[in-house]
Structure formats: C-alpha cells, structure tokens
Amino acid sequence: MKNQTRRRIGRDISIRSFCSERQQSFGREVRHAAAETALITRLSFKLLRYLGVGYIWMTKFLALGCYAMLLMPGFLQVAYYYFFSSQVRRSIVYGDQPRNRLDLYLPINNAGLKPVVVFITGGAWIIGYKAWGSLLGLQLAEKDFIVACIDYRNFPQGTISDMVKDTSQGISFVLNNIAEYGGDPN
Structure with a gap:
C-alpha cells in the first residue's frame, strides 16, 4: 500500500512538472515566434528601402494590412455561416460541367x-x-427569402456562350426544383 501511494504521488508530481514544462515550452515558443516575426519585418523594411521603395509606400501597405485586419472578423463570421449553417445547402449539382453547382440559402x-x-x-x-453571394444569402434568408447562388465556368474554362449556357441551365434548374426546398417557382 505504501509503494502504491509513493507511485501515485510520484505520478502526480511528474504530471504537474510535465504541465509546467509544457506551459514554459509554449511561452518559449511564443517568444521565439514574436522575435522571428520582428526580425523578418525589420529585414523586409530594409530590403524594401534598398530596392527603392519609399516609406510612403510602406506606410500605405501597412495601412492596407490594418484595413484587412479590421475587416477580418466580418469575413470570418460569414465564412463560419457558409460552412457550418444548417440553412445553407452547398454545391447542388445542376449540370455536367465541374463548376455547374449552386448554393441555396x-x-x-x-x-x-x-x-x-x-x-x-x-x-x-x-x-x-458562388460563395461570394453568401452575405446576400444570409441577409435575405433572414427576411424569409430563398437565395440560389449559381456558379458557372469562367474564362479560360469556357467561352462566353458556355457561361451563358451554364447560367441559363442553373436558372432552369432552380425554377424546376425549388419547390422541393420550399420555394415558389412562380
């Protein structure tokens, strides 16, 4: 019994030490990643300066990066809705070409x-x-509409007549099959 208690205590100590080592290791990794990022950023600015790119362009590029970061929460919210919502039926096949698919909201x-x-x-x-219409689909589905976002072949996969054919085929598919999803075909 005494040996089992010693083993259990020893095991608890080793688990605690493992967890603290893991936390320290994680902290080291974060510090290392931050240092590497700072180094790469500094070297990138030096390289751009040597290549003749002025600070005005660098600040505009940083402003663009900040703008993208501010928009990121909205993009992530729409992407989460698109991939995980039960209201979205993705990639319904309406034709025989690879891009002949549509999404229903x-x-x-x-x-x-x-x-x-x-x-x-x-x-x-x-x-x-077709996923570019996901925000429109989200907004109109909240207003009790069904939205069909049609994908079609783009250049160079197809000519303009192929694109028109694909979109016409997609619209016909929606008109003929939307009643299965609760939509009014009229």
Missing part, C-alpha cells in the same frame, strides 16, 4: 412557399464564385 421558417432570388456573381467573366 434557406430561411429558418419553412412554413409556406417562399419567394426565390437567383444570384449570379459578376467578375468580368474571369473571376467569380
């Missing part, structure tokens, strides 16, 4: 037929993605 109240908004993102036919 459904209202919480599912009683009765709901009005439907079809959103096709812009981007000069070069860029664009």
